[in-house]
Amino acid sequence: MSRASSLRLYITSRILLAPIMVWLATTIVFLLIQAAPGDVVDVKLGPNAPAALKESMRIQMGLDQPMYIQYFRYINQLLHFDLGSSTFTQGQPITQVIGEFFPATVELTVCGMMIAALVGLTVGSLAASRPNTPIDTGSRLFGIVTYALPMYWFGMILQLVFAVKLGWFPQGTRFPIDQLAPTGPTGLYVLDSLLHLNLAQFFTSVYYLALPSLTLGLLISGVFERIVRVNLRQTLKSDYVEAARARGISEFRILTAHALKNAMIPVITILGLTFAAMLGGAVLTEVTFDWPGLGNRLYIAISQRDADMVQGLMVFFATIVVVVSILIDVLNAYVDPRIRY
Amino acid sequence: MMVSLTRLSRRGFLVRIGQYAGLFALCLTLAVSCRGEGGSQPAADLGTGDRVSMGTTLSAGSLDPADAYETFPGILLYNLGDRLYTYTPGTTDLVPQLATELPTISEDGITYTIPLRDDVTLHDGTPFTAEVMAFSMQRFIENGGRPADLLSSKVAEVSAASPTELVIKLKAPVASFTSLLTFSGITPVSPEAYEIGAGNFKPSVFIGSGPYKLSEYSSSVIRLDANENYWGEQPANDGIDIQIFTSAANLYNSFVSGGLDVAYQTLDPDQISKLETDAPGNNWTVIEAGATVVDYLSLNQKIAPFDNLDARKAVAAMVDRPLIVERAFKDQADPSYSLIPTSFSDVSEPVFEEAYGDGNYDEAKKYLTAAGFSESNPMAFEVWYPSSSTPRSIAAQTIKQSIEQNLPGLVNVTVNTAESATLFGNIADGVYPSVMLNWYADYFDPENFVQPFLSCENGSEATLCEAGESQSSGSFYYSDKANQLVAEQNAESDPDKRNAIFKQLQELMAADVPYIPLWQVKDYVFTTSAVSAVDIQPNQQLLLWKIEKAS
Numbered sequence: 028m029s030r031a032s033s034l035r036l037y038i039t040s041r042i043l044l045a046p047i048m049v050w051l052a053t054t055i056v057f058l059l060i061q062a063a064p065g066d067v068v069d070v071k072l073g074p075n076a077p078a079a080l081k082e083s084m085r086i087q088m089g090l091d092q093p094m095y096i097q098y099f100r101y102i103n104q105l106l107h108f109d110l111g112s113s114t115f116t117q118g119q120p121i122t123q124v125i126g127e128f129f130p131a132t133v134e135l136t137v138c139g140m141m142i143a144a145l146v147g148l149t150v151g152s153l154a155a156s157r158p159n160t161p162i163d164t165g166s167r168l169f170g171i172v173t174y175a176l177p178m179y180w181f182g183m184i185l186q187l188v189f190a191v192k193l194g195w196f197p198q199g200t201r202f203p204i205d206q207l208a209p210t211g212p213t214g215l216y217v218l219d220s221l222l223h224l225n226l227a228q229f230f231t232s233v234y235y236l237a238l239p240s241l242t243l244g245l246l247i248s249g250v251f252e253r254i255v256r257v258n259l260r261q262t263l264k265s266d267y268v269e270a271a272r273a274r275g276i277s278e279f280r281i282l283t284a285h286a287l288k289n290a291m292i293p294v295i296t297i298l299g300l301t302f303a304a305m306l307g308g309a310v311l312t313e314v315t316f317d318w319p320g321l322g323n324r325l326y327i328a329i330s331q332r333d334a335d336m337v338q339g340l341m342v343f344f345a346t347i348v349v350v351v352s353i354l355i356d357v358l359n360a361y362v363d364p365r366i367r368y
Numbered sequence: 369m370m371v372s373l374t375r376l377s378r379r380g381f382l383v384r385i386g387q388y389a390g391l392f393a394l395c396l397t398l399a400v401s402c403r404g405e406g407g408s409q410p411a412a413d414l415g416t417g418d419r420v421s422m423g424t425t426l427s428a429g430s431l432d433p434a435d436a437y438e439t440f441p442g443i444l445l446y447n448l449g450d451r452l453y454t455y456t457p458g459t460t461d462l463v464p465q466l467a468t469e470l471p472t473i474s475e476d477g478i479t480y481t482i483p484l485r486d487d488v489t490l491h492d493g494t495p496f497t498a499e500v501m502a503f504s505m506q507r508f509i510e511n512g513g514r515p516a517d518l519l520s521s522k523v524a525e526v527s528a529a530s531p532t533e534l535v536i537k538l539k540a541p542v543a544s545f546t547s548l549l550t551f552s553g554i555t556p557v558s559p560e561a562y563e564i565g566a567g568n569f570k571p572s573v574f575i576g577s578g579p580y581k582l583s584e585y586s587s588s589v590i591r592l593d594a595n596e597n598y599w600g601e602q603p604a605n606d607g608i609d610i611q612i613f614t615s616a617a618n619l620y621n622s623f624v625s626g627g628l629d630v631a632y633q634t635l636d637p638d639q640i641s642k643l644e645t646d647a648p649g650n651n652w653t654v655i656e657a658g659a660t661v662v663d664y665l666s667l668n669q670k671i672a673p674f675d676n677l678d679a680r681k682a683v684a685a686m687v688d689r690p691l692i693v694e695r696a697f698k699d700q701a702d703p704s705y706s707l708i709p710t711s712f713s714d715v716s717e718p719v720f721e722e723a724y725g726d727g728n729y730d731e732a733k734k735y736l737t738a739a740g741f742s743e744s745n746p747m748a749f750e751v752w753y754p755s756s757s758t759p760r761s762i763a764a765q766t767i768k769q770s771i772e773q774n775l776p777g778l779v780n781v782t783v784n785t786a787e788s789a790t791l792f793g794n795i796a797d798g799v800y801p802s803v804m805l806n807w808y809a810d811y812f813d814p815e816n817f818v819q820p821f822l823s824c825e826n827g828s829e830a831t832l833c834e835a836g837e838s839q840s841s842g843s844f845y846y847s848d849k850a851n852q853l854v855a856e857q858n859a860e861s862d863p864d865k866r867n868a869i870f871k872q873l874q875e876l877m878a879a880d881v882p883y884i885p886l887w888q889v890k891d892y893v894f895t896t897s898a899v900s901a902v903d904i905q906p907n908q909q910l911l912l913w914k915i916e917k918a919s
Contacts, residue, residue: 064790080512084567115429119572127586183617191625198625199618204421204589204609317611317618319588326614327587331429332789 037360041353052345053105057098060338067114067334101338110339115331121339124324130214131201132320135243135312136305138217138236142244144298147251148287154252155259155290156282166252173249182242182315189238196238199317202231239316243309247301254297258290292363296355303351306344418917419607420899422630423619427612428590430571431582432562433504433553435513439633439808439908442552447592447608447912449555449576450600452482452501452534453546457914460812460906462546466496466556466577467534470546477541477859478524482534488599491575494558498528504556505536507564515553518810522548541859543866544813550907551811579603579913588612592912603913604901623894624650629917630902631894632910637698637759643894651897657904658702659891660709662817663760663806665751665884666842669832670798673739673747680881682735683749683802684720686771686779688727693887696762700892704885706874707807708817711906715814715870719878720885729774736778743777751781753804754788760804761785763886795842803842804886812907814870815857821883822850822873838882845882 067090068081085091089100104111110121154166190198202208202216209228211219217236220228262268263286271281310322317323321340328336426440433445454465464470466488471480488496505526509519522545525537538545548554558575574582580592580603590610594603611628613619620639623631624646635643647654665683673679689703702710703726705718724731741747751767753760768781786794795803809816824836827846838845850873857869877883893910895902901916 064787064793066793069789069793080566084512087567118569186618186621191621194625198622198627199613200588200611200622200627204423204611204627205419314614315618317588317613317615319586323614324587327427331427 034360038357041356045349045353048349049342049346050102052349053102053342054098056338056341056345057101060334061094061097063334105342110342111335113328113333113336115328115333115336121336121343124336125321125340125343126214128319128321128324131318132306132309132313132322134215134217134236135239135318135320136302136309138240139243139247139305139309139312140298140302142240143247143251143301146244146248148255148294150248151252151255152259152282152287154256155263156278158260163256166256170249170253170256173246174253176246178242178246178311179315181246182239182312185238185242186316197235201235201319203235206231239312239318242316243305243312247305250297250301251294254294255290258293259286262286262290292359295362296359299351299355299358300348303348306347306351418605419609420605420629420912420915420917421609421611421627422632422912423611423613423622423628424632425613425616425619425634426632427587428585430513430569431574431585432513432569432571433555433557433574433576434508434511434516435569435571436553437514443910443912444590444592445552445555445574445576446909447578448574448580448582449552449557449578450488451552451555452484452549454550455812455905455907457905457911458903462550466501471536473861477543477861478538480536480538480545481529482536484532484534485599486532488577489597490556490558490577491581491595492558492560494560496556496577497531498534499531500556500559501534502526502528503559503564504562505554507557507562508553510564510566511568512566513553513569515551515810518548518551519554543858543860544811544815547811547813552909580608583607594913601913604916605913608912608915623896626896629896629899630915633891635892635894637696637700640700640892641698647894653895653897653900653902655893655895655902655904657891657906657908658709658711659889660711660809660812660908661806661889661891662704662707662709663701663763663804663886663889664704664707665886666795666803666805667882667884668798668801668803668842668844669882670844671801673741673749674801676739677881678735678739679741679747680884681724682732682739682741682747682779684878684881684884685724685728685732685735686775687724687767687884687886688770689886690726691770692763692766695766696759697887697889701887701889704888707821707877707883707885708814708870708874709888712814712817715867717871717874719874723878727770727774732775733778736775741778746777747779749779749781750784750801751804752784752786752791752800752802754791755785756788764804796840798839798842798844800842805842809908814867815854818857818870818873819854821845822847822877823854824851841883843882845880847876847880850876 067088068084089097110125112121113119113124150166150169154163157163186198189196197203209216209219209223209225209232211222213219216232217229220232259282268281268286271285309320310326312318313320313323314326325337325340328340424440426438428441428444429438430436431441431444431448433449436442436445450466452465452467453462453470455461456463462470466485468483468485471482473480484498484501485496490496490500494500505519505523509516509523522538522540522542523536524539527535529535542548555576555578561573561575562570572585577599579595579598579600581595582590583593584591588611590612592608592610594606611622613622616635616639619631620635620643622628624643643652644654646652665687667674667680667683669675693699693701693703705721706716708716710716736747739747749771751764753764764783768783771779771781791803794800807817807820820837821841821843822838822845824833824838824846826835827833829846829848831846832844833839833846853869853873853876857866857873860866860869891904891908893902893904897918899915899917901914902910903914904910
């Protein structure tokens with residue numbers, strides 16, 4: 028079988044597996060929500076509502092049916108791309124909530140990933156190219172510390188120092204409450220303000236985005252730094268790198284043009300999975316900075332005991348992770364001919 | 369040669385890294401330096417004039433008047449809508465708002481006839497009439513939202529006798545009914561925008577008659593715009609922009625870093641202390657008010673040890689409220705000796721202070737002995753509280769430590785916590801021997817602090833409460849006398865006689881100890897020098913339309 032055919036087969040099999048993975052995730056989420064304490068009708072009508080009204084609401088919502096019927100009804104609803112509606116806000120469609128909050132999560136995640144990639148790759152490359160030097164030791168320390176730091180604590184400290192004490196950055200949120208936020212087709216403030224050529228809005232958006240994305244990026248960069256360092260170091264010892272050195276190619280060129288590319292395959296995997304996980308709600312970062320993204324919305328839904336919202340968002344997150352992981356598998360298979368399927 | 373090449377390339381590499389870092393720093397510096405400075409160079413102002421920015425951690429799940437039942441939606445509805453009656457700002461004097469006079473009450477106390485204003489228009493242009501008010505009240509009852517019981521348990525019929533006359537017939541006399549009509553949810557809404565039907569709610573819109581219109585509603589931001597066509601006093605500001613924070617720390621940090629004009633509920637005691645200390649140096653104003661929120665311990669009479677009156681009295685004597693207030697609230701609360709808050713100064717009696725005192729361990733020992741407890745048979749005192757409350761956690765631990773230190777071997781205190789939904793679901797099932805809870809009043813009347821605790825529709829003194837208010841409160845208290853007194857105060861129109869009944873009810877509570885009042889928290893609002901005229905009303909409302917913003 029040719030490589031192209033093999034790759035096609037692999038991609039097809041991965042795509043066919045996707046619905047099964049989403050179904051599994053959906054089933055687990057459904058069962059967990061069912062097992063959670065509390066009553067959806069109580070959330071909707073309050074615990075002191077008349078029993079008759081509660082009962083009629085239970086029938087109306089189908090909660091009087093056996094669990095397997097509720098499950099099949101939910102799956103049928105999902106098959107029609109209907110994630111349901113919020114219990115707590117009495118009927119707000121979850122797709123509308125996703126449309127409202129997801130752009131903020133995307134914006135934070137993309138910026139955080141850019142910072143993480145920049146810092147992680149730079150520090151990791153520096154360390155790999157200077158083994159057993161103070162730079163190497165420092166980068167290892169950086170990797171361990173950023174990996175070990177709790178997001179909630181680190182975010183709070185950064186806010187306290189840079190927002191409250193020094194006043195260099197704003198405190199939390201995505202845009203000043205007393206100003207009109209950029210509107211546009213993407214929902215990404217930075218992009219929308221540029222599309223409208225509104226530089227004031229652009230700089231304000233970046234200003235508000237800076238601290239949360241720096242925090243997120245720095246904390247994730249440790250993971251990248253360690254993977255880059257280990258892989259790059261391994262690659263720099265390989266025969267073709269020695270051969271390149273013998274040909275007089277500069278160390279910088281060896282690093283950037285040859286070694287780094289080959290060391291990137293595991294980094295892409297980790298990068299992609301981290302990206303997917305963060306798109307599925309960088310909950311702690313968003314809550315710490317009051318960033319109005321889906322992670323924050325999930326946190327609010329949990330605290331409000333909004334079971335339908337939690338369920339809908341979890342299914343959305345699971346779908347994102349499944350889709351992105353398939354994309355990564357395909358990308359890896361495409362760029363690395365050694366991968367067999 | 370190789371060595372020199374490597375050195376050169378390393379230098380070049382470092383230069384590149386430096387360039388990248390420089391570029392990144394430049395972008396960041398540009399963003400920081402080119403941003404709109406505070407509110408002075410905004411990217412795009414929301415209005416031309418004076419809007420007030422306010423932060424809170426309270427959530428507003430629904431703004432549908434027929435369903436909103438939490439503190440914050442109540443405040444928003446109070447500012448978005450009007451009611452038939454309200455209070456003169458700063459007082460507890462009932463005055464007509466959409467009504468033109470106080471109601472005419474029939475001799476039997478059943479029929480309320482209310483004359484209405486004819487110059488009011490709702491936000492969508494619908495004229496306000498008695499039909500609109502009757503529709504709104506009917507919807508409040510029939511849609512079956514969380515506060516529906518406030519009216520459905522009392523009102524038999526609402527009708528419009530004419531466009532300017534509303535007639536309400538009650539099921540039985542309710543002396544506090546006019547006060548009940550000040551409840552934030554009993555407000556006119558547009559029949560064009562709302563429907564009557566069980567469970568039919570509109571949580572994210574509000575079309576009523578008040579001084580503000582709702583312009584944006586989400587879980588993180590709520591915006592109110594001044595209603596230019598308001599029939600009454602125009603708001604002193606152009607609008608209110610409310611940021612809802614997920615944590616007290618973020619609210620605190622936002623306020624101290626100048627991101628907000630007003631910080632309102634809920635900050636931790638440490639943060640409140642710090643703001644109070646720092647206020648003079650920062651030109652902040654601290655507004656402190658006694659709240660009508662009462663925290664108490666509910667004792668379940670259906671299970672041991674609190675099926676024994678002496679055991680309940682022993683706990684009432686052991687509790688040291690000043691110590692709790694000092695440790696858990698840094699004195700930002702007041703000890704409470706009656707379930708009727710001290711803001712009802714002519715009614716509230718410190719009955720528990722008089723009967724049991726605070727940390728009265730000698731008295732507690734006597735009650736414990738009478739209840740059959742000794743060092744060989746210590747009383748097991750199990751305290752539960754909702755896990756979301758940090759001050760209650762400290763309070764529970766303070767109770768445990770103070771009792772075990774002062775009554776060693778006589779009482780074993782166990783402190784337990786459960787997630788709020790689970791805990792509240794279990795209370796009426798009688799799972800917990802004792803629970804620390806709090807009570808937010810629906811309307812400003814002492815009845816609202818008595819009836820939900822002491823009355824019970826179904827039960828007997830032998831079987832205790834089987835279905836009713838005291839079951840929901842977790843005590844399962846049943847007393848024919850309490851039921852009779854609650855009914856009497858409802859039928860009593862003479863304020864002095866009614867107050868005398870409330871005193872009897874408080875004495876009954878101290879004698880039977882179904883609940884132990886613990887503390888009353890104080891309410892705080894912090895403002896910057898940019899705003900003025902911020903005040904917490906005696907009924908705990910924040911009148912947003914009064915807030916002035918310095919231009």
